[in-house]
Amino acid sequence: MLQIRAHSPYLPRIVDAEMHLSHPAFPHQPSHTSSAAFSLKYVLTPLVPELTYDDLVIVDGLVASVEIARLLFVAQKISTEERDRVRQDLLKYCERDTWAMVKVLERLRELASTPT
Numbered sequence: 001m002l003q004i005r006a007h008s009p010y011l012p013r014i015v016d017a018e019m020h021l022s023h024p025a026f027p028h029q030p031s032h033t034s035s036a037a038f039s040l041k042y043v044l045t046p047l048v049p050e051l052t053y054d055d056l057v058i059v060d061g062l063v064a065s066v067e068i069a070r071l072l073f074v075a076q077k078i079s080t081e082e083r084d085r086v087r088q089d090l091l092k093y094c095e096r097d098t099w100a101m102v103k104v105l106e107r108l109r110e111l112a113s114t115p116t
Contacts, residue, residue, distance in 0.1 A: 044100050047107040051100055058093040 041060065044051060053059040058067060067086050075083055 040097065040100055040104065043104060048100065048103040051096075051103055053093075053096055056092055056096060057089040061097075064090060064093050 041053070058064050067090055070078065071083060071086060071090075078086070
């Protein structure tokens with residue numbers, strides 16, 4: 001990542017912004033204590049254990065942010081094959097993230113409708 005940062009003055013700001021976003025439910029808390037508790041990856045495993053990111057190259061949002069920044073800011077320094085590979089990896093990650101949100105919502109609805 002240091003090598004990428006050297007190529008773009010914007011990348012550190014993007015990564016820092018992502019790292020410091022706080023969850024709206026806890027605006028007074030620093031992001032490292034509040035947002036992690038609401039991360040999709042933390043709730044996915046207990047709610048939908050059969051759905052994982054283990055088979056993907058990009059497995060979390062921080063890596064995805066760095067890779068999209070590479071495509072946006074230093075694409076001319078990356079081979080066409082590498083750009084295509086990174087793009088496909090990002091698409092697979094985004095597809096899995098979207099499907100995971102769908103499955104978590106389905107599971108939460110199921111739990112909410114179950115009589116106690």
